[in-house]
Amino acid sequence: MSAVGTWLTEPFVQPFMQRALLASLMVGVICSVVGCYVVLRGMAFLGDALAHGILPGVAVAYLLNGNLVVGALIAAVAVAVGIGLVSRSGTVREDTAIGIFFAAALSLGVLLISTIRTYATDLTHILFGNVLGVSSFDLWLTGILGVVILLVVVLLYRQLLVTSFDPVFAMTLRLRTEWLRMLLLVLLALTIVVSLQTVGVGLVVAMLVTPGATAYLLVRRLLPMMTTAAAVGAVSAVGGLYISYYANVASGAAMVLVATILFFVAFLFSPDRGVVWRWVRR
C-alpha cells in the first residue's frame, strides 16, 4: 500500500477507531441537517440551552443508576417542551423563556451533582464527550435516533420549510405552526443528546451551527443547503478524527475547529457571498 494509503487507513485499524469514525460521521450529518433550521430560524441560543439543559437528567439517571443517555434525552425534551409552552402565547418571548429554562436546568443539574460525592467521572464524560469510548449500544442509539430525526425532517420537509420562511403563508395554509415549532424543538433536543457522546455539551452547538452557516454562504435553497451542510459536517468529523489521531489532541474539539476553518473558507471565498470576491468586484 502506498504511503498515503497507510496514512489514511492506519488510524482505523483499531475497532475502537472504527466505532469512533462511524459515530462522528453520523453525528456530523445529523447535526448539520437539523442545524440548517437552527441557522435559518436563529435558534443557536436554544441549541446551547438544550445542551446544558440535559444536566439534571444526567444527574438523576446517575443517582438512580440508570442510563445516562436516556436521562439526558428526557431532560432535553422536557426543557424543549417547557420553553415551547411558556413562549407559546407570546406573552414571554422565546429567548426569555430559553434564558429562564436554561439557567434553571443548569442550576438543578449542578445542585444534584453536588450531592454526588463519589467518582463523578461518568458525568464529566457525558459533559465533555469522548468519541473513543463509544460502545455498540451508543452506535445503535445514535443510528436509530438519527434515522428517526432525518425521517421527520424529510417527511415534514414542506411544512417545516413554510413555517420557517413564511409564517403568514403557513397560517393561510392552516398548518399547525405551534405544533411544528414544538416538533422542531424536540428534534433539536434529540440531535443534541445523540451528539453528546461524540463532542460533548460544550461543542455540540458548534456542530449544529457551523456546517449550516457554511452551507448558507454557498447555496440558497434549503435542500441543497442541507446536503452541503451534511457534507461539511461529515468532512469535519472525519478530518477532525485524523487530526486528533496524528496530532494527539482531543477529537471533539478538532472536529469543531475543522468545521470552523471550512466556515471561514466559505466566508472569504464563497462564489456569491465571499468577502474576497465582493472586495475584488468593487
Next chain:
Amino acid sequence: MTRSLVATGKAGWLRIRRGAAMDVAVCLVMCCIVTGCAGSGEGGASDAEMETGPVLAAESFLADIAQNVAGNRLTIQTLLPLGADPHGFEPTPGDVRKVAEAAVLIVNGAGFEAYLDDLLAGAGGDRMLVEASAGLKPRSGPGERDPHFWLDPVNVKTYVENIRRALATFDPEGADEYASNAATYTLELDQLDAWVKGQIQTIVPERRLLITNHDSFSYYADRYGLRVVGTVLPGASTGVAPSAQQMTRLITDIKEAGAPAIFLESGANSQLAQQIARDTGAIIVTGLYTHSTSDPDGRAPTYLDMIRYNTIAIVGALR
C-alpha cells in the same frame, strides 16, 4: 454524636447508590444510620471521644492507618467521604469546617491532595499538617510524581512512623502508647507484605502483568515483581482521558504482552476499559480498592483489607 450519625448515614447512601435496588435504598440507609454508628469507631475509640475529633485524616485508608497508631487514645476522623475520588475531590462548606476545627490534619502528600491549598486557605487558622508519605522517594517515571505510595505495604511503614511522630508531638503523654501501637501495626504490615509476596508467587511469571485504570499500582507492581503493561487513563490522575493514539498503543501493548485482565478501582468509569477489553479479549476486574476503604460491613473496611482484597482479585484473574 449527631455529626458521626450524619457521616455514617452518608457512607451508607454512597454504598447503596452503587447497588441497583433503589426501592430498598431508604430502608438500607435507615439500617446504616442505626447500625453504622456502632461500627464506625474503627480503632475502637470510646463514645466520649466521638465528638469532633481533634485529629483529621484526609482519606479513609489514612484514617484507618492513623487509628491503628492512635489506638484508644484518639478518634481519627476522615475528611473525604467513603468511595470519593481524591483526584477530583472538591470540598463542601462542611469539609472546610471539619478542617477548621481539626488540630491535626494528616494527608498523604506528594501532590495527592490537589485541593489542599485552597482548603487550608479557606479554613484559616493553625493546625499541625502531617504528610504521611514524607521521606519516601517518588518512583522515577515520566511526567508527574506518583503519589500512590500506600499500595505498597512496605511504604506504609514510613506512613506509620510519620504519623506516630506527629501524634507523639501532639499528645506527648500518649507517646509510649503510640510507639507500642505503631510497632504492633508495623509487624502486621510485614506479615501482609510476606503474604502478598507468597500470593503473587503463585502466578506464572509470564502472566504477572497489570493493566489498570490509571497509574496507581506502580509501587505495588515494583514491590511484587508485576509489570504494568499500560493504563486506560494516561498518568497518575483520574482526571485525564486518553487520546486516540494512546488508546491504539495500549491495545497493541496489551495484545503483544498477552495481558489477561484490566483492573479498575471501585467507582471508576468502565466505558473506555470496556471498549479496550472488547478489542483485546482481556477481561475486566472491577472494584479494586485504591483510594478509599469500603464501608464498615463492606469487603475492605481497613487498609490491610484493601491490600488483601486487591491481591486476591489480581491473583484470581492472572493465575
